[in-house]
Amino acid sequence: MADGGVVESVKGMHPSFLNVIKQKERVRERLKGVKNKIGVYSAKGGVGKTSISINIAYTLMRMGFRVGLLDADIDCPNVTTFLNISDKMDLSGFPLRPIEKDGVRIASTSMIVDDNKRPIIWRGPMIAKMLGDFFENTDWGELDYLIIDLPPGTSDSPLSILQLVDMRGFILVTTPSRVSASDSMRSGLMVRRLGAAILGVVENMSEGDVPSRATVELAKELDAKVLGCVGFDRIFKDMDNIGGVPVLRDERVYERFRGILEDLAGR
Numbered sequence: 001m002a003d004g005g006v007v008e009s010v011k012g013m014h015p016s017f018l019n020v021i022k023q024k025e026r027v028r029e030r031l032k033g034v035k036n037k038i039g040v041y042s043a044k045g046g047v048g049k050t051s052i053s054i055n056i057a058y059t060l061m062r063m064g065f066r067v068g069l070l071d072a073d074i075d076c077p078n079v080t081t082f083l084n085i086s087d088k089m090d091l092s093g094f095p096l097r098p099i100e101k102d103g104v105r106i107a108s109t110s111m112i113v114d115d116n117k118r119p120i121i122w123r124g125p126m127i128a129k130m131l132g133d134f135f136e137n138t139d140w141g142e143l144d145y146l147i148i149d150l151p152p153g154t155s156d157s158p159l160s161i162l163q164l165v166d167m168r169g170f171i172l173v174t175t176p177s178r179v180s181a182s183d184s185m186r187s188g189l190m191v192r193r194l195g196a197a198i199l200g201v202v203e204n205m206s207e208g209d210v211p212s213r214a215t216v217e218l219a220k221e222l223d224a225k226v227l228g229c230v231g232f233d234r235i236f237k238d239m240d241n242i243g244g245v246p247v248l249r250d251e252r253v254y255e256r257f258r259g260i261l262e263d264l265a266g267r
């Protein structure tokens with residue numbers, strides 16, 4: 001009597017908390033075949049969260065793992081644009097099913113809306129509802145890794161994810177900049193405050209092979225490891241403007257990402 005157990009354990013709790021706890025139980029049940037749920041996160045926009053998420057997902061796929069990629073940027077989804085995916089999810093059946101590309105199972109709001117050019121103007125509850133559908137009503141099947149590409153900010157979407165999903169943890173993305181580090185600090189502190197793990201920091205658009213002072217200080221203050229640096233490289237601009245995933249195109253970039261994932265994924 002799992003549900004009864006939950007209700008018993010939260011006797012006297014406000015109904016809104018009770019709903020979250022019950023939803024969390026349902027999400028846990030739905031995602032029980034997914035071993036590691038990993039968020040790629042920074043409160044700052046434009047630092048490369050989506051680019052890094054895609055390349056992490058594809059690196060893990062190349063390493064032989066079963067991988068899913070959830071675009072949790074609900075109102076500005078970019079994953080399908082980077083990957084040139086125009087397919088739509090079948091909304092006639094239940095549960096929803098991700099769309100597979102290159103062996104990676106992908107879900108995004110842009111696979112749900114009719115016209116991808118139209119702005120998605122949703123208040124917080126709609127964002128939370130959509131995320132709930134991706135976790136509760138989507139059949140991800142058996143996966144070794146579900147990589148979750150987060151939007152910037154420290155509100156709706158990150159909060160829902162932190163509340164609903166048993167995350168293995170979050171990879172923080174930053175760039176060699178004080179402003180970027182200070183926003184990534186916000187996300188790191190939010191992750192901690194809500195009881196989840198920081199798996200490490202990736203410096204993107206690095207100017208060399210060693211992380212900048214801002215990144216080193218960020219990691220130190222969060223007591224986290226710098227997992228690695230990804231240099232500023234045309235190949236990422238190409239993925240934006242034409243398509244083509246860097247870790248599929250360039251062995252050096254693949255090795256770089258494998259190094260970043262070494263502690264997390266071994267092999």
Ligand SMILES: Nc1ncnc2c1ncn2[C@@H]1O[C@H](COP(=O)(O)OP(=O)(O)O)[C@@H](O)[C@H]1O
Nearest residue numbers: 045046047048049050051205231232233236240
């Ligand atoms: N290492 C990199 N080198 C060069 N350009 C990059 C790199 N990483 C990301 N970009 C570019 O920066 C822009 C923002 O990246 P994106 O992944 O959309 O960031 P975010 O998801 O954090 O908003 C895109 O145009 C992308 O091509």
Ligand SMILES: [Mg+2]
Nearest residue numbers: 049050073078
């Ligand atoms: Mg993004």
